[in-house]
Amino acid sequence: MTPDDLCYTHNMDEERRYWAEWAQALQRWNLEGLIGFFLRAVGPLGLILAQAVYIGQPIFSTGTGESWQAAARLLEDRSARDDFLELLQEARR
16 A cells, blocks of 8 residues: 555545535435435446536535535545445435
8 A cells, every 4th residue: 555545545534524414415405316316327427527526616606625526536436436325325214
């Protein structure tokens, strides 16, 4: 494991702090099913969508830059999407 791997792991842990907040908001708005479907269906397009989030980040007026970065990384990383989907399913129960 390289120092870069450790840094990436640390960043992912920091970004996961937003996940519970997102799951609660999606549940409150009854959107967890729709977002879950979207995250399962996005597949390889996640990389392209993540780039759109990175590019559009200055345009978005809500949230912190860190939360948008976390959302983009979630779209990029298949295993992170799967983990977030599990969190959404747990929130539904």
